[in-house]
Amino acid sequence: MDLPPPAGTGSGSRPVSTPDPELQGEPPAELATSLGAVGREGLQAAPGAPREPHDGSGRVNLSFTVAEGQDRDVRVPPGVSVFDSASWNGIAIDSTCGGHGTCHKCKVRLDPARNPTLPISRHERKTFTPGQLDDGWRLACLATATQDLQVEVPPLTTRPKAATVGVGRQVILRPAVQKRYVELDDPNLSDQRTDLVRLTEAIDDLEVTADLAVLRRLPKVLREADFKVTAVVVDEALIDVEPGDTRGQTYGIAFDLGTTTVVATLLDLETGTPVAVASRLNRQQPFGADVITRISATMLDAAALGRLQELAGETLDELAQQVCAEGGVEPERVYEVALAGNATMTALALGIDPEPLGVAPFVMSSAHPPTVLADDIGLHLHARARASVFPALGAYVGGDIVAGMLATGMDRDKRTRLFIDVGTNCEIVLSNGDTIVATAAPAGPAFEGGAIRCGMRAADGAVEVVRLDPDGGVELQVIGDTEARGLCGSGLVDAVSELVRVGLLDHSGRFLTDEAASSIAPKLADRLSAIGQERVFVLHRPTPASPPEECVYLSQRDVRELQFAKGAIATGWTLLLDELGLEASDLQQVLLAGSFGSYLSPASAVRIGLVPHLPVLRIVSAGNVAGEGAKMTLLSLRERAGATTLLEEVQYVELSDRPEFNDRFVELLAFPG
Numbered sequence: 001m002d003l004p005p006p007a008g009t010g011s012g013s014r015p016v017s018t019p020d021p022e023l024q025g026e027p028p029a030e031l032a033t034s035l036g037a038v039g040r041e042g043l044q045a046a047p048g049a050p051r052e053p054h055d056g057s058g059r060v061n062l063s064f065t066v067a068e069g070q071d072r073d074v075r076v077p078p079g080v081s082v083f084d085s086a087s088w089n090g091i092a093i094d095s096t097c098g099g100h101g102t103c104h105k106c107k108v109r110l111d112p113a114r115n116p117t118l119p120i121s122r123h124e125r126k127t128f129t130p131g132q133l134d135d136g137w138r139l140a141c142l143a144t145a146t147q148d149l150q151v152e153v154p155p156l157t158t159r160p161k162a163a164t165v166g167v168g169r170q171v172i173l174r175p176a177v178q179k180r181y182v183e184l185d186d187p188n189l190s191d192q193r194t195d196l197v198r199l200t201e202a203i204d205d206l207e208v209t210a211d212l213a214v215l216r217r218l219p220k221v222l223r224e225a226d227f228k229v230t231a232v233v234v235d236e237a238l239i240d241v242e243p244g245d246t247r248g249q250t251y252g253i254a255f256d257l258g259t260t261t262v263v264a265t266l267l268d269l270e271t272g273t274p275v276a277v278a279s280r281l282n283r284q285q286p287f288g289a290d291v292i293t294r295i296s297a298t299m300l301d302a303a304a305l306g307r308l309q310e311l312a313g314e315t316l317d318e319l320a321q322q323v324c325a326e327g328g329v330e331p332e333r334v335y336e337v338a339l340a341g342n343a344t345m346t347a348l349a350l351g352i353d354p355e356p357l358g359v360a361p362f363v364m365s366s367a368h369p370p371t372v373l374a375d376d377i378g379l380h381l382h383a384r385a386r387a388s389v390f391p392a393l394g395a396y397v398g399g400d401i402v403a404g405m406l407a408t409g410m411d412r413d414k415r416t417r418l419f420i421d422v423g424t425n426c427e428i429v430l431s432n433g434d435t436i437v438a439t440a441a442p443a444g445p446a447f448e449g450g451a452i453r454c455g456m457r458a459a460d461g462a463v464e465v466v467r468l469d470p471d472g473g474v475e476l477q478v479i480g481d482t483e484a485r486g487l488c489g490s491g492l493v494d495a496v497s498e499l500v501r502v503g504l505l506d507h508s509g510r511f512l513t514d515e516a517a518s519s520i521a522p523k524l525a526d527r528l529s530a531i532g533q534e535r536v537f538v539l540h541r542p543t544p545a546s547p548p549e550e551c552v553y554l555s556q557r558d559v560r561e562l563q564f565a566k567g568a569i570a571t572g573w574t575l576l577l578d579e580l581g582l583e584a585s586d587l588q589q590v591l592l593a594g595s596f597g598s599y600l601s602p603a604s605a606v607r608i609g610l611v612p613h614l615p616v617l618r619i620v621s622a623g624n625v626a627g628e629g630a631k632m633t634l635l636s637l638r639e640r641a642g643a644t645t646l647l648e649e650v651q652y653v654e655l656s657d658r659p660e661f662n663d664r665f666v667e668l669l670a671f672p673g
């Protein structure tokens with residue numbers, strides 16, 4: 001049977017440039033095998049599904065219609081499946097196989113009148129009638145987003161016993177929060193068991209203990225509710241007794257507590273379904289953009305620690321109230337939160353002195369923070385809700401990275417994989433299937449826009465994608481489809497990568513002279529200018545007469561900042577490869593994680609040498625894996641135990657005491673030839 005025309009022929013799609021044959025590397029048989037394995041992770045088409053080529057650059061926009069009148073737009077790098085694009089953004093799609101293409105439940109409709117025709121896989125032919133396929137029905141985990149798509153998501157039909165989280169990880173639901181509805185016999189003179197015994201005997205599948213706060217409520221609630229109540233248990237603690245049957249209202253919140261951005265996901269703990277997602281800037285920002293400045297603040301002012309703790313609590317609570325309001329959930333029905341953050345953010349949220357984290361030998365107060373009440377960290381949820389805080393590997397490989405390793409299955413996958421969380425402090429993890437090594441590389445603030453002249457965060461007006469055509473065209477994608485105001489991390493990487501590709505930046509990172517530029521790319525050369533003594537390349541000019549300093553531009557110093565950042569990161573992964581006796585070509589998958597890494601164009605990351613020189617299909621955007629790891633521990637006690645086990649399996653490699661560090665760093669500052 002003939003396949004329908006490949007994606008890319010539909011109208012209304014973003015132009016996609018011709019794949020770079022070198023990077024695209026149409027795979028030989030050996031690579032196809034590894035891609036099959038990649039498919040089982042759920043981020044690429046599963047084995048047997050048609051694969052569409054893409055060049056790993058740019059961004060695609062997916063508009064999800066979830067229920068009548070509820071539209072959500074998300075932007076992801078090309079090559080991510082529709083299923084993962086939805087899951088990263090808290091949009092629930094039916095599934096029981098975890099995105100492996102076998103449960104045939106993740107049905108979505110891509111209206112043919114508004115979408116390009118996507119290829120049809122073997123699994124989809126089994127699932128849908130020819131009429132349904134013509135009507136645009138597809139399986140979300142097999143539909144790869146290589147162009148803008150309009151996706152209709154039907155209401156959930158299953159109440160899954162397992163949920164898909166992380167990078168294609170499927171988690172059997174066994175949350176720490178359990179509810180039991182009981183209808184108890186009234187006490188009488190021949191049955192004078194205590195209220196507590198009467199209750200605990202009725203829920204004998206759980207061993208529970210009750211504290212004074214619950215005992216204070218128990219007599220009244222039992223009698224007012226006619227002895228028909230719901231017991232709320234977290235781990236082994238009876239934290240409340242609620243009148244009537246409140247099963248079906250059991251929620252938790254997973255937090256990714258970042259230095260810059262904090263993300264909260266409200267989860268239905270009975271179905272594993274995300275209910276609402278929200279993010280906001282960390283309110284600690286006025287104390288400094290990075291962990292070192294915040295640690296310094298606590299060293300200079302005795303009151304700063306208390307203030308930073310309060311600000312962390314305010315950030316978390318604002319998000320908690322926001323997701324509850326958006327999800328239509330009473331905050332009192334949230335019984336547990338999970339928190340994944342770097343070691344400094346975790347210490348500050350808990351009010352622990354972070355000073356030893358900022359000075360050699362960089363020691364944490366504890367790798368395993370205790371479980372605390374959510375109220376202790378400023379959250380106004382159920383009064384006895386628990387907060388479970390991720391354990392950390394070290395001062396610079398914190399709970400967020402342990403959560404990321406959990407979400408990506410670094411300890412369970414037998415493939416050789418490299419995980420890079422790109423940020424001010426860049427964490428790098430390498431596994432050969434048996435041994436896992438990790439390190440941290442100080443990349444500096446380039447990716448966050450700090451130290452870049454026109455740098456800004458990934459907000460409206462930020463250039464996020466840059467394409468240069470030596471014949472004169474400069475194509476920019478700007479967040480919010482508004483006028484360009486600056487460059488965010490992915491735009492910076494794209495701009496430098498494109499300038500290297502067209503030859504206006506040489507491999508040492510220096511802009512060409514005007515004469516050399518005119519002969520190589522005459523139509524782009526007039527964008528080279530100078531501000532004072534510094535050479536700049538103008539990306540966006542508000543008016544034809546605008547002087548360079550009023551434009552969005554990339555300066556020579558910006559290029560150097562990016563070189564330092566990528567040099568540090570590349571030194572990190574090359575030394576880890578040495579540690580395990582591997583070559584870059586041995587890598588079967590590279591996962592780019594974090595709020596910067598996930599949005600980098602794989603092709604540009606390869607071209608500037610931020611990641612190893614591999615075909616782009618081996619480089620996968622992993623999304624917000626810290627948040628995904630936090631979700632997993634809320635949904636599964638087994639996964640929570642797995643996070644602790646991970647700490648025993650991972651070996652931390654300190655880079656700064658390596659004699660070869662400096663030479664390797666200098667070598668890797670250049671852009672690959």
Ligand code: FES
Pocket residue numbers: 083094095096097098099100101102103104105106139140141142
């Ligand atoms: S998630 Fe099971 S087939 Fe797509």
